[in-house]
Structure formats: C-alpha cells, structure tokens
Amino acid sequence: MHRRRPTAATVDPRAVDRTERPPVDANGDPTTAWRNDVLAPFVARTGLRRPSFATDSGLPLDDIDTPADIAGLDVARDLGLPGAYPFTRGIYPSMYRGRLWTMRQYAGFASAAESNARYRYLLDHGQTGLSVAFDLPTQIGYDPDHAMAAGEVGKVGVSISSLADMEVLFDAIPLDRVSTSMTINATASVLLALYVAVGKQQGVPMAALKGTVQNDVLKEYIARGTYIYPPAPSLRLITDMFRFCADGMPGWNPISISGYHIREAGATAPQEIAFTLANAIAYVDAAHRTGLDVDRFMPQLSFFFVAQNNLLEEVAKFRAARRLWARIARDRFGAKDPRSMMLRFHTQTAGVALTAQQPTNNVVRVAIQALAAVLGGTQSLHTNSMDEALGLPTEEAVKVALRTQQILASESGVADVVDPLAGSYLVERLTDELEAEAAALIASIDGFGGALAAIESGWTAAQIADSAYRLQREVEVGERDIVGVNRYVDDVETSPPVLRVDEAVGRQRAADLAALRARRDGAAAANTLDALRAAAASEANLMPPIIACVEAYATLGEICDVLRAAFGEYRPAMVL
Numbered sequence: 001m002h003r004r005r006p007t008a009a010t011v012d013p014r015a016v017d018r019t020e021r022p023p024v025d026a027n028g029d030p031t032t033a034w035r036n037d038v039l040a041p042f043v044a045r046t047g048l049r050r051p052s053f054a055t056d057s058g059l060p061l062d063d064i065d066t067p068a069d070i071a072g073l074d075v076a077r078d079l080g081l082p083g084a085y086p087f088t089r090g091i092y093p094s095m096y097r098g099r100l101w102t103m104r105q106y107a108g109f110a111s112a113a114e115s116n117a118r119y120r121y122l123l124d125h126g127q128t129g130l131s132v133a134f135d136l137p138t139q140i141g142y143d144p145d146h147a148m149a150a151g152e153v154g155k156v157g158v159s160i161s162s163l164a165d166m167e168v169l170f171d172a173i174p175l176d177r178v179s180t181s182m183t184i185n186a187t188a189s190v191l192l193a194l195y196v197a198v199g200k201q202q203g204v205p206m207a208a209l210k211g212t213v214q215n216d217v218l219k220e221y222i223a224r225g226t227y228i229y230p231p232a233p234s235l236r237l238i239t240d241m242f243r244f245c246a247d248g249m250p251g252w253n254p255i256s257i258s259g260y261h262i263r264e265a266g267a268t269a270p271q272e273i274a275f276t277l278a279n280a281i282a283y284v285d286a287a288h289r290t291g292l293d294v295d296r297f298m299p300q301l302s303f304f305f306v307a308q309n310n311l312l313e314e315v316a317k318f319r320a321a322r323r324l325w326a327r328i329a330r331d332r333f334g335a336k337d338p339r340s341m342m343l344r345f346h347t348q349t350a351g352v353a354l355t356a357q358q359p360t361n362n363v364v365r366v367a368i369q370a371l372a373a374v375l376g377g378t379q380s381l382h383t384n385s386m387d388e389a390l391g392l393p394t395e396e397a398v399k400v401a402l403r404t405q406q407i408l409a410s411e412s413g414v415a416d417v418v419d420p421l422a423g424s425y426l427v428e429r430l431t432d433e434l435e436a437e438a439a440a441l442i443a444s445i446d447g448f449g450g451a452l453a454a455i456e457s458g459w460t461a462a463q464i465a466d467s468a469y470r471l472q473r474e475v476e477v478g479e480r481d482i483v484g485v486n487r488y489v490d491d492v493e494t495s496p497p498v499l500r501v502d503e504a505v506g507r508q509r510a511a512d513l514a515a516l517r518a519r520r521d522g523a524a525a526a527n528t529l530d531a532l533r534a535a536a537a538s539e540a541n542l543m544p545p546i547i548a549c550v551e552a553y554a555t556l557g558e559i560c561d562v563l564r565a566a567f568g569e570y571r572p573a574m575v576l
Helices: 033-045 075-079 113-124 164-170 188-201 218-224 231-248 262-265 269-287 294-301 311-332 361-375 397-410 425-448 449-456 458-474 502-520 522-538 542-552 556-567
Strands: 103-106 129-134 181-182 212-215 253-259 301-307 345-349 380-382
Touching: 033 397, 033 522, 103 113, 103 397, 113 129, 113 164, 113 397, 164 188, 164 502, 181 188, 188 212, 188 231, 188 542, 188 556, 212 253, 218 231, 218 262, 218 269, 218 458, 231 253, 231 269, 231 294, 231 397, 231 542, 231 556, 253 262, 253 269, 262 269, 262 301, 269 294, 269 301, 269 311, 269 425, 269 449, 269 458, 294 301, 301 311, 301 361, 311 345, 311 361, 311 425, 345 361, 425 449, 425 458, 449 458, 522 542, 522 556, 542 556
Parallel strands: 103 129, 103 380, 129 181, 181 212, 253 301, 301 345, 345 380
Antiparallel strands: none
16 A cells, blocks of 8 residues: 655645744755744743753754754765665664664573573574673683683683584584674684684585674774784784685674674774774785785775764764774775675674663663664674673573564564665764764874774773763763762662572683593594694694694694694783
C-alpha cells in the first residue's frame, strides 16, 4: 500500500497563511531578529541552566542551528548517498533495512568450558556473533603456570594457552555459521592460528571462516599496555597477517583498528577519530612497503569505536570518521576499490561511563549509547552489562544488555530508515567540525613523521592525558553531572550480585597445562618451535609456522617465548 501525498488539489490554500513571516536582517536571515526580539527577553525572564553549552568534547552548542551554519556543506561532495563515496550516510545502500547489525556480547572468563557455556547461553538468547575476551596472561603471551600469570588467570577474560583449550572454547559452536571477534593484540597471530586449527578440525576451511582479530598494537603503546615486542617486529606480525588473510581468508578481518581504548583513556571525540585513523595510516603504509597493493588488503580492514553518552556528538563522530577515512583511502593511498574506502566498524558502549553507584542507571546509559551507535551506522555492537563497574557481568545482566539491542532493532523504528538524522543542521555541523578537527590532528601527527613517531615521542599520550584531566576536573568541580556519583546521590548504596572468578581456576589451568605437555608429542612440538625460530630470523611470513606450532599443541607461552628471543621486548622510554 502506497502513501498518498498531498497535491495542490488536496491542500486547502485557506489553511496556509502565506502572509506571516518572521522578521529578517539585512541579509534576509531571521535568526538575528529572533535572538534579539524573542530569545533574549525570554531568557532574561527565565534564565538558563548554565551560561554556555558544549558537547563532551568541548564543541560549542548554539541555541539553535540554521542553514547558515552548514552553508559550506556540499551535499553531493560531503554527503552523497548511502553505499556510495564518501559513505557519510552509511557504507551499504539499504543499511539495516536489509540486514541488522551483528549483535555481539563481549564475553569470556575463567576456563574455556565456563566461557563456552556463556557463549551458548548468549546464542540461545538471540546473539548473532561471538566476541571473545581473553585474560591478561593470554593477552601478553604467558601460560597460566608462569609466575607472571599468578593471580590473573581467568580474571578479565578466558584463559587460553593451547589448541586443547580452543577446542573446548568452541565446542558445539559451528564456525561455518558464526562470526567471531577476538579482542587480542600482541598475541593475535597465535589466536588466529588456533582459530584456523579449530576450524580445520570442524571441517571448515580457512576461506569459510568469518570474524576479526583486534591486532591493533599501536593503540596498546598509547592507551592499554598489553604489548610484548618492539614496534618494528609487531608491525611485521601484523602485515604478515594482512598478506595471509588476503591470500586465503577473504571473510576474515586481520585487524580492528581501535579508537575505543583511546577514548576510554580520556581522549575527546576528535582525538578518537584522529588517533585511530592515524594508526590505520601507519598500518597501511607498513603493508604497502612490503609490496601489498592497497586494494588487496584495505577491504579487510575494520575499525572499533566507543559509543559515549553525548548522543548527537557520537552520531556525528561516526559519520565524520566514515567520511574522513574514505577521503584518506582515495586521495592519500590511491585506492580504487570502493570497499577499500569503506570504514566498517564495531561499536562497544562506554565502559568508562558505567558507575558502581546505582548500577541500574547503567541500563539507561547503555541504551542511549547503543542508540547513538545505531543512528551512526555501526556494523556490529556490544552493549555493556549494568554490573560491569563492579565485576564480571552476571548472566541476567548480560541478557538485559542483549535485550537492549533487540528492543532497538525490533521496537524503536530507528533501523527502518537509512541515516535518519541526515539533514539535521546540528548533526551536519558537528560532523563537519569533528572531521575538520580530526584532520588537523592527523596533520600534526604527519608532522612528527607518522603515528609511530608521535607515539614514541610521548605526544599522543600527553594529548590524551590533558583531555582526561579536563574531563575529570569537570566532574570533581561539578561542571559535569554524573547521576548517582556527584548528583542525585543515594545515602545508602545497594550492590547487586557480582560474578567472581575463584583462585582455584588458576591452579586447575596449570594442572591442565601439565597434563597437556605430558600427553602431546613433545618432539613434534619442539620441531615446530625450531621452525618458527628459523622463520623469525628470515623474512618468511610467520603465520604458517605459527599454525604448525599450535597444531602440534605447542602452547601460547612457548610460541611467544620464541618470538621474545627473536624480537626482544618493548620497554617504553620515560617522557618527562
């Protein structure tokens, strides 16, 4: 059934008053007169909540935005249409009208068996993709029986040290039908090798596997610290994976270039865009220097952003990042394939915005943040659980977080229209300003000689630290309200049940590892580690020998120790 649109014959001209017009200034703009004659006397009587308004990142907010605020916007050049350059309005023509975003709930804790049970629970409740969290020892290349792993095994993610663990983690989960994201960086090559090996056991060829490894080590030097090797060999591991996936894993994203952790560390929205895309530029440059044509690997790059509370700024941020990356890919790198210019991204709601005080308020925060991600055109989404400021999420809290996405998809109507906020004077102005600020920051990074030089100089971390200080100070002096923390505070706090990982998990994981070493073919494992050692000393692609290692049940710690000996360990310079 088609809607009837009004025509000249169906509109009563008497119902439209064509004589009343607001007063205008000498340029024909009614805004000045409205501000002087309407707004000013009204504010004089009623006042304002604060003397000035701005977004969380400090972009000024006027009382109203008008066409004059976006007078420089060229609709064809700057907006285009969905699915076409510069992709401001979305990377696919139909967006969620054709297919909803992938609903991923980041999960993993304790042992592979316990995490497998959580994944199956989420899939049973409508999750459409897996997102694996690994514990700190796994992230920095230590087995659970290593001294450095003491007290951390299974605490912030699942403990994985061998193919035996990976077999349990994905037991009864068909890898030919499920897309998996793995949040892993310094040890990404080992985890991808383990995933390939499990797929092979399930009869799923590499070419049929779908998913992502984060594999973004540059942001580890900036914002998180779970690096192992110095930058040069780290970039080698990454570009080896680019080539390996371009050759044999077309459905796999070998990197998810992350602004999430940069923003969580205190960066502003334009800094999140700029530092993320500057890192992406560094990865593309590194891969291109190895002889890879950009259109061979850039279509497999993916990105990862946070969704914060300031809804309209966040929507504009996603649109600005998409447009800026399209321009960088085409104009800086000469990409010809439109897929190389598409900024495909995953979004996670803001962990730093969760409060331990009045944790049920986090349900509302997460809903707002998820709405921003959807309005901004994300390709996949994780919604945080209300209790994550207190500990690992409980099953009930995880289900509420997943239901938040499902309600947005099924009941809100926002998925039924492509880029529904396009044309908003404010959103278009913020999109332009965020893009301009991010582009200026990238130009500053280029002045250092690129992202790696800016990171090593300490400049990038200093920029984030300054922004983090400003945000925290605003909270502490009451310029920024956090409900339940510095405003509307309860005298008595209640805490929901919290999931805790028992210390016995670490002891059991060490015992499991000893049993694995006793039953495997030790000589075969040692031979594969020797082959990896030789490959690391050459220019060979390291992915095939790493896969051979994991298939021989060499452990993650053993593999990383070989690479530590070959490459050394990174120690950041002190910047005063």
